[in-house]
Amino acid sequence: AQKVTQxxxxxxxxxxxxxxxxxxxxxxxxxxxxxxxxxxxxxxxxFLIRRNSFDEQNEISGRYSWNFQKxxxxxxxxxxxxxxxxxxxxxxxxxxxxxxxxAGTTVTVRA
Amino acid sequence: xxxxxQTPKHLVMGMTNKKSLKCEQHMGHRAMYWYKQKAxxxxxxxxxxxxxxxxxxxxxxxxFSPECPNSSLLNLHLHALQPEDSALYLCASSQDRGQRxxxxxxxxxxxxxxx
Numbered sequence: 001a002q003k004v005t006q007x008x009x010x011x012x013x014x015x016x017x018x019x020x021x022x023x024x025x026x027x028x029x030x031x032x033x034x035x036x037x038x039x040x041x042x043x044x045x046x047f048l049i050r051r052n053s054f055d056e057q058n059e060i061s062g063r064y065s066w067n068f069q070k071x072x073x074x075x076x077x078x079x080x081x082x083x084x085x086x087x088x089x090x091x092x093x094x095x096x097x098x099x100x101x102x103a104g105t106t107v108t109v110r111a
Numbered sequence: 112x113x114x115x116x117q118t119p120k121h122l123v124m125g126m127t128n129k130k131s132l133k134c135e136q137h138m139g140h141r142a143m144y145w146y147k148q149k150a151x152x153x154x155x156x157x158x159x160x161x162x163x164x165x166x167x168x169x170x171x172x173x174x175f176s177p178e179c180p181n182s183s184l185l186n187l188h189l190h191a192l193q194p195e196d197s198a199l200y201l202c203a204s205s206q207d208r209g210q211r212x213x214x215x216x217x218x219x220x221x222x223x224x225x226x
Contacts, residue, residue, distance in 0.1 A: 031211070032211065033211045033212045035214065037215075037217075042219055043199060043201070043219040043220040043222075044115075044201070044217045044218055044219040044220065045154070045201070045203075045215070046217070047214045047215065047216070050212060052212060091153055091154075095211045095212070095213075096211065097211070098156075099156070099215075101153035101154060102153065103152070103153055104151075104152075104153055106151075
């Protein structure tokens with residue numbers, strides 16, 4: 001069974017548009033951690049955020065924001081005022097006893 | 112700039128060749144990982160080393176042989192690979208192993224093509 005579902009395969013936007021990436025997860029554990037990683041064309045995955053299962057506070061970091069809703073098992077990610085440099089594959093991941101990545105969402109921001 | 116360095120960046124090898132991938136980190140991390148990533152797919156865990164000992168082998172074929180000479184270095188020895196082994200091989204490190212909250216630091220990967 002897939003533990004992390006990223007339903008959006010590809011998203012294409014024009015610069016300055018907002019982009020929201022959906023992530024739904026499945027686990028039976030009460031203690032777990034959720035992550036978002038960015039993979040630009042250069043290849044390395046870059047850590048963006050970590051959230052534990054007991055902390056449902058939303059978080060904003062610059063143009064990035066995250067909405068964690070335990071009731072719906074979702075951990076969505078929004079890029080505000082997107083820029084061309086945001087073009088990348090974004091992975092949501094869950095670590096309950098083992099790190100599981102979602103399939104990834106390819107974001108293309110056009111100038 | 113990434114603090115995990117992988118060499119080479121690109122590698123083309125025949126099915127009878129023997130080659131090695133190298134990974135180095137100087138962050139003092141005690142856990143190091145090998146991931147395999149096929150095009151348009153998420154990374155798949157292959158091996159984990161914790162404190163220089165192999166702690167996880169995700170049922171990887173023996174034609175892939177990992178080695179951790181010291182806490183900063185991780186190698187992946189390749190022998191008799193198949194064309195379906197062509198992929199991006201990513202190395203990662205984390206502060207410790209076994210903590211669910213560990214964030215991983217990735218290298219840029221080695222793009223491997225097996226002919």
